[in-house]
Amino acid sequence: MGEISLRTDNTPTVKPVPPRGRAPWPRRVVSRCRAISRRRLVRMITPWAFLALPLGLLILLTYLPAYNLIRYSLTDWDGIDPTMNWVGLANYQRMATDPALYRVLFVSLFYLVGAVVQIAIALYFATILSFKVFAKNVFKGILFFPYLINGVAIGYVFLYLFRKDGTLDTTLAFFGLQDPPQWLGDPKLINASLAGTSVWRFTGMNFVLFLGAIQSIPGDLYEAAELDGANSWHRFWHIILPGVRRVVALSFILAISGALAVFEIPYVMTGGANGSKTFAIQAVEMAFTHRKVGLASAMALVLLAMVLLVTWVQRRFFPDERVELT
Amino acid sequence: MKTALRLGAKGAKYASLLIAAVVCVGPLTVVLFASLKTKQEYAASGPLDPPTNWFNFANFATAFTNGQMLQGFVNTAIILAISLTGAIFVGTLAAYALDRFNFAGRKLVYGAFLLASLIPSVLMQVATFHIIYRLGLFNTRGAAILLFMGTDVISIYIFLQFMASIPVSLDEAAMIDGASRWTIYWRIILPLLRPAIATAVIIKGIAIYNEFYIPFLYMPARDLGVISTSLYRFKGPYGAQWEVIAAGTIVVIVPTLVLFLFLQRHIYRGLVAGAVK
Numbered sequence: 001m002g003e004i005s006l007r008t009d010n011t012p013t014v015k016p017v018p019p020r021g022r023a024p025w026p027r028r029v030v031s032r033c034r035a036i037s038r039r040r041l042v043r044m045i046t047p048w049a050f051l052a053l054p055l056g057l058l059i060l061l062t063y064l065p066a067y068n069l070i071r072y073s074l075t076d077w078d079g080i081d082p083t084m085n086w087v088g089l090a091n092y093q094r095m096a097t098d099p100a101l102y103r104v105l106f107v108s109l110f111y112l113v114g115a116v117v118q119i120a121i122a123l124y125f126a127t128i129l130s131f132k133v134f135a136k137n138v139f140k141g142i143l144f145f146p147y148l149i150n151g152v153a154i155g156y157v158f159l160y161l162f163r164k165d166g167t168l169d170t171t172l173a174f175f176g177l178q179d180p181p182q183w184l185g186d187p188k189l190i191n192a193s194l195a196g197t198s199v200w201r202f203t204g205m206n207f208v209l210f211l212g213a214i215q216s217i218p219g220d221l222y223e224a225a226e227l228d229g230a231n232s233w234h235r236f237w238h239i240i241l242p243g244v245r246r247v248v249a250l251s252f253i254l255a256i257s258g259a260l261a262v263f264e265i266p267y268v269m270t271g272g273a274n275g276s277k278t279f280a281i282q283a284v285e286m287a288f289t290h291r292k293v294g295l296a297s298a299m300a301l302v303l304l305a306m307v308l309l310v311t312w313v314q315r316r317f318f319p320d321e322r323v324e325l326t
Numbered sequence: 327m328k329t330a331l332r333l334g335a336k337g338a339k340y341a342s343l344l345i346a347a348v349v350c351v352g353p354l355t356v357v358l359f360a361s362l363k364t365k366q367e368y369a370a371s372g373p374l375d376p377p378t379n380w381f382n383f384a385n386f387a388t389a390f391t392n393g394q395m396l397q398g399f400v401n402t403a404i405i406l407a408i409s410l411t412g413a414i415f416v417g418t419l420a421a422y423a424l425d426r427f428n429f430a431g432r433k434l435v436y437g438a439f440l441l442a443s444l445i446p447s448v449l450m451q452v453a454t455f456h457i458i459y460r461l462g463l464f465n466t467r468g469a470a471i472l473l474f475m476g477t478d479v480i481s482i483y484i485f486l487q488f489m490a491s492i493p494v495s496l497d498e499a500a501m502i503d504g505a506s507r508w509t510i511y512w513r514i515i516l517p518l519l520r521p522a523i524a525t526a527v528i529i530k531g532i533a534i535y536n537e538f539y540i541p542f543l544y545m546p547a548r549d550l551g552v553i554s555t556s557l558y559r560f561k562g563p564y565g566a567q568w569e570v571i572a573a574g575t576i577v578v579i580v581p582t583l584v585l586f587l588f589l590q591r592h593i594y595r596g597l598v599a600g601a602v603k
Contacts, residue, residue, distance in 0.1 A: 048423075054419055139343050152554045260446075261446035261448065307444060308444060
């Protein structure tokens with residue numbers, strides 16, 4: 001990013017060392033050197049002056065809380081009491097041994113499967129819509145728009161959809177499927193229903209990302225392939241897929257960390273009831289409902305570590321994830 | 327044979343597109359239907375039946391007055407205006423320093439911003455809460471404003487990307503004319519960044535408008551409800567009145583739809599820039 005940055009500290013570093021056996025440097029030279037070093041000092045400080053506000057906020061709102069998370073996680077603090085008792089790694093130990101605490105992690109698997117479905121759907125429609133299609137921009141807009149909608153509104157839209165005799169049941173009945181299950185009432189189904197909602201919400205984002213990547217593939221590649229007698233399957237497999245490989249990989253990584261930290265959709269729709277509680281809901285509840293800030297901090301840190309690990313793996317195996325977009 | 331196959335493929339393509347469009351628009355349309363029905367009509371009709379009177383806005387009136395949606399819009403507008411101004415300022419300052427200076431620790435600062443963008447915001451609130459509380463901002467709009475201003479990394483990337491395309495020779499020319507660094511930032515860089523600022527405002531604006539948990543956690547007072555939390559509170563009193571909840575939902579979606587229709591290109595560009603950090 002900073003290849004074209006302006007180097008400012010290239011003033012010659014002239015140190016006033018008086019030549020041996022001669023008179024000291026004239027006063028004029030010394031004061032000139034002082035002026036240079038003062039200017040250097042100003043130059044050293046200037047970028048930090050510009051960064052003071054952004055960095056201050058970053059430290060106050062991200063790094064100080066992160067530090068506090070570590071501190072709290074080693075105590076039994078309840079969030080109000082002025083005293084916190086040091087408990088060492090007891091909170092972490094409890095997380096690793098109490099099934100009620102770690103079981104919620106498995107809920108993430110539903111969202112992970114949802115994310116795979118989402119990426120597949122997005123890739124399919126991105127491929128279709130990168131070629132000549134009637135009313136292309138209309139379809140693009142329709143597929144993308146759900147991503148922009150307020151999460152609470154989406155929650156209500158899908159509560160309405162999944163209700164008994166709601167939109168989904170009525171539609172199924174129209175196709176002759178009577179006696180539908182309780183989409184949000186059945187603990188076996190609830191996470192699939194919520195993950196489905198999540199797919200509806202986020203497919204548009206992946207779709208637009210993929211579309212951008214496909215459109216940046218040079219058009220003459222397709223022409224050359226056509227001359228060689230390639231059909232549209234060949235075109236997808238040998239030209240498009242390699243072209244979007246990196247964005248797809250990036251989307252998978254984002255999907256994993258997203259699935260680990262799912263919060264809004266289940267929180268708004270069910271509040272975590274009926275077995276739909278996710279790890280993030282549990283951490284937040286632990287902190288603000290049950291007032292176990294120590295344990296909640298440990299949970300938050302574990303999840304944070306997982307997310308960072310996933311990202312580290314991505315940076316390691318796909319170091320150049322930058323995509324050219326036009 | 328070959329043309330039949332090609333026609334079949336074409337048919338399948340449009341069929342899948344149509345199904346996708348119905349899946350995207352359908353759930354929203356039925357909510358619009360519900361919002362236009364009277365209570366009796368809602369009870370008597372199925373969810374897929376259109377309303378008899380397309381101009382029955384009674385539910386919208388209830389949502390606005392009793393549901394405190396108006397208050398929600400006012401609070402959202404105040405928070406949007408202040409935190410967007412602040413975020414643009416903070417973001418451009420950081421991007422200017424990172425792109426136009428070469429200093430010890432530059433990589434470290436860059437990494438610090440990058441790392442922050444990876445942290446799921448909900449989890450941080452466990453600890454951020456106590457900082458906001460100590461600052462005396464709990465149950466004030468200041469809490470949301472400060473958090474939206476300070477945790478904005480996406481727009482820094484948008485600015486950095488754009489700034490790389492502003493030639494450094496402009497800065498140098500100004501410096502030869504005796505302009506200070508601040509003057510260069512304020513008079514040259516900031517005005518030239520205008521397209522990037524527009525993109526960042528739109529992306530960040532949508533994100534703030536949609537944010538639920540931060541206002542929910544930090545501003546529980548009834549008169550401090552924003553759009554998301556006002557709508558969320560429909561759950562209690564209107565739990566059984568789906569036609570009112572539907573109206574509230576539509577009220578929240580319509581501004582987003584209007585914005586999307588007018589600013590499509592900016593939105594696509596900005597979201598892509600933000601996602602591919």
